[in-house]
Amino acid sequence: xxxxxSTYHHGDLPRALRAAARRLVAEHGPEGFTLRExxxxxxxxxxxxxxxxxxxxxxxxxxxxxxxxxxAATLRAAxxxxxxxxxxxxxxxxxxxFVRFALDDPPRxxxxxxxxxxxxxxxxxxxxxxxxTLAAVVAEMEHGMAxxxxxAARPVDLAIGxxxxxxxxxxxxxxxxxxxxxxxxxxxxxxxLLAPLLDGMQAPRR
Amino acid sequence: xxxxxSTYHHGDLPRALRAAARRLVAEHGPEGFTLRExxxxxxxxxxxxxxxxxxxxxxxxxxxxxxxxxxAATLRAAxxxxxxxxxxxxxxxxxxxFVRFALDDPPRxxxxxxxxxxxxxxxxxxxxxxxxTLAAVVAEMEHGMAxxxxxAARPVDLAIGxxxxxxxxxxxxxxxxxxxxxxxxxxxxxxxLLAPLLDGMQAPRR
DNA sequence: ACCTGAACACCGTTCAAGT
DNA sequence: ACCTGAACACCGTTCAAGT
Numbered sequence: 001x002x003x004x005x006s007t008y009h010h011g012d013l014p015r016a017l018r019a020a021a022r023r024l025v026a027e028h029g030p031e032g033f034t035l036r037e038x039x040x041x042x043x044x045x046x047x048x049x050x051x052x053x054x055x056x057x058x059x060x061x062x063x064x065x066x067x068x069x070x071x072a073a074t075l076r077a078a079x080x081x082x083x084x085x086x087x088x089x090x091x092x093x094x095x096x097x098f099v100r101f102a103l104d105d106p107p108r109x110x111x112x113x114x115x116x117x118x119x120x121x122x123x124x125x126x127x128x129x130x131x132x133t134l135a136a137v138v139a140e141m142e143h144g145m146a147x148x149x150x151x152a153a154r155p156v157d158l159a160i161g162x163x164x165x166x167x168x169x170x171x172x173x174x175x176x177x178x179x180x181x182x183x184x185x186x187x188x189x190x191x192x193l194l195a196p197l198l199d200g201m202q203a204p205r206r
Numbered sequence: 207x208x209x210x211x212s213t214y215h216h217g218d219l220p221r222a223l224r225a226a227a228r229r230l231v232a233e234h235g236p237e238g239f240t241l242r243e244x245x246x247x248x249x250x251x252x253x254x255x256x257x258x259x260x261x262x263x264x265x266x267x268x269x270x271x272x273x274x275x276x277x278a279a280t281l282r283a284a285x286x287x288x289x290x291x292x293x294x295x296x297x298x299x300x301x302x303x304f305v306r307f308a309l310d311d312p313p314r315x316x317x318x319x320x321x322x323x324x325x326x327x328x329x330x331x332x333x334x335x336x337x338x339t340l341a342a343v344v345a346e347m348e349h350g351m352a353x354x355x356x357x358a359a360r361p362v363d364l365a366i367g368x369x370x371x372x373x374x375x376x377x378x379x380x381x382x383x384x385x386x387x388x389x390x391x392x393x394x395x396x397x398x399l400l401a402p403l404l405d406g407m408q409a410p411r412r
Numbered sequence: 413a414c415c416t417g418a419a420c421a422c423c424g425t426t427c428a429a430g431t
Numbered sequence: 432a433c434c435t436g437a438a439c440a441c442c443g444t445t446c447a448a449g450t
Contacts, residue, residue: 013434029321031321035423036422036423044435045434046425047426047427047434047436047437048434048435050425051433051434055424110321113383114320115237119382157398158402160384160399161371163378164371164374164375164378164399165367165370165374166374167374168371168372168374168377169374171319171374171377175321176322176325177319178366192363193363193367193370196357196364196367196407197371197403197406200401200402200403200405216414240443242441242442250416252443252444253416253417253444253446254416257414257415261444262443
């Protein structure tokens, strides 16, 4: 199980630890993740990790940051394949992309949206990645308001409202607080729950 | 710091451990909670706890269950003081009560809505308490539909949609993912985010 | 019946010492 | 400059032994 290295020097230990951490979080969840196991996986003493990461949290923050960048990219791509100006459709796709991202790697999702790793501002690039993700949602709302399909409101408020609902839904489904029997059903039920919010977000029909 | 007992027998150790656990979760959060510290607080060896709780999770489940019962009571009381039949008002109050509950004891809220303690169904009474809480929200939706103010939908779907949004909001605020400078602002912003959902939940005006 | 003490197999973190 | 080994202060859990 444990890979051993005969060479003294490691190729790129920080990168290797990051990759191991991502894998182990996916395997055991953020709670079950262990710095020592990551080091073992890479074939290095656990003390070695401290040369490259200040502590366990710093390593998790790196994994978390990668997650946010991936999510931002996913959200930006949600409406690229079949562009449309219909705000409701665009937002539905955004929501679907978000929930699919969560379902694809639940532990990573929980790492990203669970206890803040950065409450003390130690990892500025993590906050930057989070902001990038939110920005993708805000951009969508601005687009919807520009084409006149969304109600007059601050785009950031609509974005946060959407974000709140969709993050809440993903969380409830992953934790099986909302019971769905399959991924397909998870997506279908998302549509149903989202419907009232979407209606309320749209400009009154003239 | 550590209370010591000279008597061999303890009055009601299970109850004392539960109380200590609730206090310690509030102090250090669910992550920082330790079975050993709870035992120390009560003045008993840590092994003694295993006479009354199968493991650490069982003790946390007890605290969690108390939390759900308290939340259910809070939600049921939300519209008792100034009864009304206006569905939007009632639901806004429900949301406010929920978020206030979260703000009053963030660690307990995270214990309740974080990693499921009962994924394997070991604690049936915990699930019962959760159901009781959801039932309070469903009852509210049924009331709103009976008086004709809510759109035609399955009450449980409206309830879960509401629940999802409000739980998501509380979580984002507690984790400072949504930045508000005070409790008052947290409540005000809740109203703002809820507005589109509430609009969408209401029956079209005739 | 209920509790203690000691033990086991783990953690995260630190630090002198090695190459 | 980078890594190891050993140590420290903790965990959760188990179990023989005590009262």
